[in-house]
Amino acid sequence: MTPTDPQQASSKAALTRAAILRAAGEFFEENPFRDLTVGGLMRQTGLSRATFYLYFNDLHGLLETLLEGVKGGIVEGAHKWLSNEGESIATLQDSLRALVDVGHTHGAILRAVSDGAPTDARLENVWQSFLASFDEVVSARIAQDQAKGLTPEFDPLPVARTLNRMDAAILIHAFGSPQKKEKEEVLTALLRIWLSTLYPFDAKAALQKESP
Known part of the structure; x- marks a missing residue:
């Protein structure tokens, strides 16, 4: 299996998307939606800001x-x-x-x-x-x-x-x-x-x- 294997790539994408959603859910435990930013959210995940836009158009779409x-x-x-x-x-x-x-x-x-x-x-x-x-x-x-x-x-x-x-x-x-x-x-x-x-x-x- 290589890094470009479609199944592996799909699994990685699903895990990345789930990590973003999980981080957002954790954020809302303590903070309102108005305080959420893409940069702040992605810092929680350890992923780049650009990665967010591979999965969601904006924060409203995430919510x-x-x-x-x-x-x-x-x-x-x-x-x-x-x-x-x-x-x-x-x-x-x-x-x-x-x-x-x-x-x-x-x-x-x-x-x-x-x-x-x-x-x-x-x-x-x-x-x-x-x-x-x-x-x-x-x-x-x-x-x-x-x-x-x-x-x-x-x-x-x-x-x-x-x-x-x-x-x-x-x-x-x-x-x-x-x-x-x-x-x-x-x-x-x-x-x-x-x-x-x-x-x-x-x-x-x-x-x-x-x-x-």
Whole structure:
């Protein structure tokens, strides 16, 4: 194998890109987006400033990539509930636990975007698009349980929108700084709100109704 081997080059590129993203995540643990510079970030990695532009157009693009990673983790954790696989209440509980885990790991990234959004039009668009990306899928999932009689009748989209933004606010408050809250405390609060909103009926009866 030579230094120009395509597989080796691809692996090196992936490691370099991951190092830049990791350094940015560490930066946001202590600092706002407005203080981030390409030069400062690359000094953390020990790589040249020019290397940054091999992987990202600018710092906004970097932050978008970080946020896409957060989104991917949330969607993966919520897959069973969103896909209506298994019991609604049990899979929702698993989804919220996964959401808290992702928030605990990446709360500083969420805080960096949300804090910068009010004074940065591009970040505002990124942040609102991130939040809105969950609204339709959660709304559709609520409607499925309404059709089964598991969830009360109401317009699902405004409720989905409210629950999603509540989640973001709670995760940022709990995990957006180095002094993180206890995960179980946050999960308990989210579970109480989501379950009482979507499945206010007796849980055992709701699960029996859901069974074939």
